[in-house]
Amino acid sequence: MNTENWKKIKEVFSGIVELSEEQRKDFLDGAFDVNDEMRLEIEKMLLFDNEQLDDEDDLEKSAFEHFSDVLRSNVPDAIGEYKIVREIGRGGMGAVYEAIRTGENFSQRVALKVIKRGMDTEAIISRFRHEQQILSSLEHPNIARFLNGGMTDDNLPFYAMEFVEGEFIDEYCRNRNLNIDERLKLFRKVCEAVQFAHQNLIIHRDLKPKNILVTEDGTPKLLDFGIGKILSPGSFEAVGTATQFGMMTPDYASPEQIRGAQIGTPSDIYSLGVVLYQLLTGEKPYRANSGNDFELQKAILETAPTKPSAVNSSKVGAERSISLPKDIDRIILKAMHKEPAGRYKSVQESSEDIRRHRAGLPVYARPLTWKYRGGKFIRRNKASVIAGALVFLSLAAGITVAVRQTLEAREAERIAQNRFEDVRNLANNVVFKYHDAIADLPGSTEVRKMLVSDALEYLDRLAKNSSDNSELQKELARAYLKMGDVQGEMYAANIGDTKGALASYKKAVDLLEAAVKKNPEDIAAKEILITAYDSYAFLGLRTSSPGDLKEIVNKAIVLQGEITRSRPMNDSDTARLIELYIRLGDVDVGDRAKEGQDFGIRLAHHMKALPLAEALYRSRGDSAANTKTLARVYQRIGTDHISLAEEAEANGDLALSKEQYARSLEFHKKSFEMIEKIYQSDPESNESRRYMESGFAIMSKSLSAVGKYEEALEYAIRNLKLSKEVFERDPADKEGEFSVSLAYGVLADVYARKDEYRKSIENTEKALAIDKKIYRADKNNREALIRIGSHHKKLSELFLLIKNENEARFHSAKQREYHDLINLSRN
Template sequence: MQLERWHQIKDLFSSALEHPTAERSAFLDRSCGNDIELLAQVRSLLDAHESSLGFIERPAVERAGLADSFEPLNWQGRRLGNYRIVSELGRGGMSHVYKAARDDDQYYKEVAIKLLRPGLDTHSLLQRLRDERQMLAQLSHPNIAQLLDGGVTETGAPYLVMEYVEGQPIDAYCEQRELSITSRLDLVRTLCGAVRYVHQHLMVHGDLKGGNILVTQSGVVKLLDFGIAKLLNASSDPSHTMVNQVVALTPAYASPEQIRGEPITTTSDVYSLGVLLYKLLAGTLPFEVPAELFGWEAAAAMGDRQPRLPSIAAAENNVPAYRRIARQLRGDLDAIVMKALAKEPEDRYGSAEHLAEDLHRYQRGFPVHAHPAHPMYRTRKLVMRHKAATVAISLFAVAIVTGVVTTAWQAHVARSERARAERHLAEIRKLTNTYLRDVYDAAVNLPGATEVRKLLVENSLKHIAALESESQDSLEFKRELAQAYLRFGDVQGDYLGANLGDTEGAVQSYRHALRLRKQVAEQSQTVEDLAALLRSYISLSELLGAQSKLDEAIALAESAIEVGTKLVAMPGVRSSDHRLAGAAHMLLGTNLSTIDLPRALESLHSAQETFERLEREQPNDIGTRFDIALIQSRIGFAYVRSQQYESAFPHYLKASQYIEQIARESPGDAAALRGAAFAAVNLGEVYNNLNKPDLALEPIKLALERVEHLQVVDPANEQASLAVAYVLNHLGDSYLLKGQPEMALTHLNRALQLVNEAPPAKPTDIAEIRMLPGMTNFRLGKAHAMLGQEHRRDATAYLQSSVTRLQELTKDPVIGKDVQRLTDQARQLLRDVS
């Protein structure tokens, strides 16, 4: 409905109210003439006005001039179905909310009951409640108040029964506890997750404000009233659209397009989130809209004005707590809030998820998307994130350059100076080795450290290689060079950690390291040198096994076991050496899982015994605890390879519980977060294979949250986006098993986008990455096939693509059987849709 049309309706409605009731019909006939639609719209408003007395609230309806003042019925003590009204909780723009209790013979439960105003097209509103109630009831999110029931009163007024939430509005919660900026941003990010969930279910909240967002005593965010604005604004009857929007919105939080009565979208909710974020950071609203203004009057009052920056508003706030944090808001937070508050929807964040991502980037010290991407800005953020590493690398580079230049110069001096030059060369090598060992180890598990690790290793490797001619046949030099190659391989393509996606490059680096370690071990049989040799065997075998090169991987794992057996028999052996020996058995069992399950389980259980013994001896050792989780996961994997999902389940469950505890204790440990994510998705996959998709959703969604976090904080990790796509695939599979192809498509389309944006899979990539494009296309085809004949063309295209992509992998020794099953299913679906 155009704004001018609404002016006409409102003016005619106001004039009709000035006439006696008996004369209004004749007045409208004269005024509307042949405009039947205008007549119907004004009469609808008059009908709503006449039926308004005695029901719920005043504010929005009266401000809009659509109803006179009235007093609501006293519902306290009355019953609605099985519920008894206890007390009033609050009033909103179109409703009263009461605390009630279900106290029938079935059970007792406290709930909140929302009563909608009758007379505002009650019949159609009730019908829409019936149509959408089932969908709303299926929504289940820890940060959204659950819809439990609904019905109509004896007078025909509709009501909704909601989860009762005892908490404070989010802005009052933050102020009362004087929460830090970080804590406030954490609450908003949690809220964004709930709003994103609503949007994924094709709904728009439309009335996000402090009063609709409660925080419990334990700090849990609960979004209320979602769906109500959507229900009101979803009417297909144009005569009610403007009325419903006027009544539902809250001007101070509403987007410009919502105030103008235009259709609202998910970006309208983003604007409201921006207002809320502004309020939480600055202590005031970006625009103070006078209570007596509404609709287009409120829009006119706001006009094209831009609000003050949050930092300025906070600095001018009378509350000292906000003045103290004003400087911290300058720059990134100002930019984030102002982007969310952009007048035009296309200038805002595209989704609540994108807003949450930028807030998280700010918290982690990464460049935010709201800020212009100037090189100096990005450099400053990198330095701020890694102050210690930046200083260390700078000093390291200076030391290396100085050392090389000095050494080159000293090579030309007289023989009497050679001894001093050799001492200097030894110092340079010692410095390089220190950076490879101490600085690298300190950074390896920090989220976002991939780029720092890469710089450390590349510089170390380059300068060690440059000095190779000076080393002659030094064992110490070979140890240093092997260490550099091993570290470089980890950065290039260690699929168990953050890496650059260069799997084949990693294999070559591991080969160099192993060659050098063998040379050292031939001359030195110390515990340290044998342990280093064992570590090189394990790294190379692990990666070759992931590439499906099982013959070589198994041979290397068997060699690793021989070295491990010799190592643990030596005097002076350490617990870390026993862990390595156990890892060799675990690795052999993993590589055998696809081709020889009994032998694989024998080796895996041997490793399990070692790890459990070490845990008894050192129960607080984080490395051993991690190994316990890993061995449970590998045993589960062995059973999954043989499709023994019932047997796999308890091991995957133990692995997930164990690593989840470690991740909670070490939230800043990227390796723990990554391990917890994949343990959770493994558990979800088994639930799916057992046809229990409802149980699969929680662990898979947790895994998705973890891998998305790692993707944001470590953009240099090339495998992070594919990890997200992998988890999204299993989430989509859960919804397919639940018979919800529309929800599956939401996640699978995003997975396909990530797959297509990544470099094409290479034959040397790990098996999961090679399988991912075909698997994603298969599930997309299955989803479209489930949607019926009108999606037949899409289903056929995706299924044919999946067959093409998967066919070449059917002979793979690791994933071949799984691929063959998918290919057979794809071909059967193609026959069904053709």
């Protein structure tokens, strides 16, 4: 690649690195001067950058941090007259270091910001100079002070600024347990700094807690004017380009920033409102799943934020049983008005309203009615008002006490019982009736998430008083199982909370074990407990969950044996036993991971399920449940044969490998036949579509394995298309996102067998990006972690095949790194 192309790659990357994935794609699609080779290089750089973004606070990290030695800055022990002490942080443009400048009679501690080698493009240097210009014009006790600037020996620009040793403002408030008034007082000092900048015709454009440090003595310091703007008097500035749009932090961006419209001081006022909201509630006003910027932007533009006083998880109010005053609601929501004209006219005006609230005076954010003013008067003059009221209240109290005590004694028991039944009925309605009514609707995951939150609150409350009521314990256990499924059921629509799902399954297990211990003859409790054991063990395969999963499944098999001995075996018993044989095969291999997977043992367990599943289907062939069960058994056995074939192939036994691949195709064809019946019976349901996805995937794998590449490719493409369609119907569904990754992996495998290595690399990298995103959102998802390691291993092999040894070495090293993480998660 020539120098000009590489220079262009760096410029484009630096311009779009902080955009959302969708915005990056749109930008690259419209970039006529970026060819396919350059685009591939840019997308790889973005992929490595995404790997570092563990949460929304990491938006400023750069892909160059871990990309290649070419893009690293080898910082010497000293830069100019500054001796480097340590690296403080690393961002999109460069690194920040703690440094010391010493002279004959002084020693000065500074923060030194240096552009990284590889980022010294014209656009980046211009932005760097721009930030330096802004800082040099601001001299305020609550703004980090600019000292001087210069060039390193190898011509990289740098500047020195006041070193601020402190904590981010939200962490400072939380760590010192500041009350509401103390937080408001601190926040007003931040307002003073922003107002000073505005008076100097500078808007910050990226106000957030991470850009506000508070020193040990309680002095806030405003940082990072990297995307600030110098205005002409009275002017506004249009965001204009995708690059400028992406430099903001979406959680704190104003609606006009999101829209790319003109912005001015009202944009900073809005961001300050968001910061105050977070300081007083412990929450951000808007959230989006999986870091989805589009969802977040849509919420900012179209949705009214929850009133701060109504945020249940308020770190300030809830911990002290004190709700936020309504005036605070008005102040924050006025600052966060969707339209700039509806906000405060200046930061000073908003700060003044906070001062008035602290003094007990009426605030301008609220209409000054007589009722409101009167309430404020009473609160400011409590002593006088209370003295007059006490005389009246003492007379009234004596009359009411006697009547109240009599009524309370009579009603207490009835009210308590009624309340219990109300909560019980409400919990059941939320868990089963309402949830099941929406479960298969496209886009229902967000609503299901809210139902989970509400239902668990009711269930936990009921569970505290259930120890003497075995019927209630069973009822609660069913509800917890349902909640676990919504939170993280394997291969079904869920909200991506595997840790919460395991906790719900465990609560069900605990309740049912207690019920069975109390009444060993309770068959219904044993049946539900078997389901609970099975659900916990199955999800345990995806997580770093402790405990012996095989032992849990064996407990379930023992219970099923007790049930079978107590009565003639029915269809439900058969169906449960089939699932337990499937699960035993799954976890038996899982337990042997350290010594190497014994696929023969897994196949033996699954073959035990086969005659039972076939007999159940023959006797009740019209049952959708039995059709699904048989499809799963055929699929598991077919996949076991693929594993055995690959094992034989690795050992050089090509005859056995060919035989096993043929057996795999035989069983996968049978499974696909069952899956087509499932899909045809209800083609619009997400569950049917997921079965069809799996059918396409297994057919692609088996056909590819026996050399029928074109047929395999057709099934792989259909699998990817369908998985994307299902995910697009409900982007909050984490299992849907995982299915898309699996589909890219299947397609990559077909291309690899066809010797189309570059296409295989492209699809493997897409799968890798998705799985990393899934793992970042849910660190308990061990399956995603294993897949990440597998992707790196595959990429290492593929890059070797196209003679790219540098990339091969990189992915080989990453594979070893993730292998170590997998071992840690297992322990």
